[in-house]
Amino acid sequence: xxxxxxxxxxxxxxxxxxxxxxxxxxxxxxxxxxxxxxxxxxxxxxxxxxxxxxxxxxxxxxxxxxxxxxxxxxxxxxxxxxxxxxxxxxxxxxxxxxxxxxxxxxxxxxxxxxxxxxxxxxxxxxxxxxxxxxxxxxxxxxxxxxxxxxxxxxxxxxxxxxxxxxxxxxxxxxxxxxxxxxxxxxxxxxxxxxxxxxxxxxxxxxxxxxxxxxxxxxxxxxxxxx
Numbered sequence: 644x645x646x647x648x649x650x651x652x653x654x655x656x657x658x659x660x661x662x663x664x665x666x667x668x669x670x671x672x673x674x675x676x677x678x679x680x681x682x683x684x685x686x687x688x689x690x691x692x693x694x695x696x697x698x699x700x701x702x703x704x705x706x707x708x709x710x711x712x713x714x715x716x717x718x719x720x721x722x723x724x725x726x727x728x729x730x731x732x733x734x735x736x737x738x739x740x741x742x743x744x745x746x747x748x749x750x751x752x753x754x755x756x757x758x759x760x761x762x763x764x765x766x767x768x769x770x771x772x773x774x775x776x777x778x779x780x781x782x783x784x785x786x787x788x789x790x791x792x793x794x795x796x797x798x799x800x801x802x803x804x805x806x807x808x809x810x811x812x813x814x815x816x817x818x819x820x821x822x823x824x825x826x827x828x829x830x831x832x833x834x835x836x837x838x839x840x841x842x843x844x845x846x847x848x849x850x851x852x853x854x855x856x857x858x859x860x861x862x863x864x865x866x867x868x869x
Contacts, residue, residue, distance in 0.1 A: 708786055709798055709847045716779035717840065720772065720805075724837045727768045729761040737841055748845060755841050762833040764826060766818045772833075773812050776805070797846065801839035808832055 713721075725738060737751060776783075786792065787802050811832060815825050 708789060708792060709795070709843055710851055712786055712798075713844060713847055713851075715782060716775060717844075719775050720836070721840050721844065723768055723771050723775065724762060724833050724840075727762050727764050727833070728837060729763075733758075734841070737845060748849065751845055752842055755838060755845065760834045760837055762830045762837065764829050764833060769818050769821075769829070772808075776809055776812065780809070797839065797842050801836065801843055804832070804836040804839050808836060 721738065725734065728734075733754070737755070783802070783805060787806070792799055792802070811829065815821055815829075821829075
């Protein structure tokens, strides 16, 4: 109301000074004609700004979830699976979190998606990974239950792979009970999980290194030198 009163006062002063009601009315109506357009543009721009801010906030929270995963169970799983994998210098550099920019990140992710990963599980790795999953099962369920995870497709796919691995352990039992086909099936499961973990690790490591160097150092320490 105060703004309307101020506007009316200004129009009154203009009429009193210039004695031209017709011109004042013309410009008043012209301003009114543009008002809906101005409001529409302002609404769109403000809405877009708010949407972008909310998206950044959701991304930040999701990044924190992935960071928590890799500073915990993720680091141990990654280290153990890679121990049983035919690796090369490229994989070693990826896991060590070598510095790269966004353009290089895309190239690295494309290469991970296309490369052959060959896992040869052994008794030690089989038992060790089952222990890691059992000890961290509650944490995995807590992370997976967060609604923000749904917006992170790659991370969700990785979690589904881990849930599938849980079911496989319950179904297959101990190492001595495994057949050759069971072992081959586990090799394929570990290969899929490793690929998904490498993709998420590449996406997460730059964020950790730039924003939470202590978290990054903790995850790197758990993975250890390869």
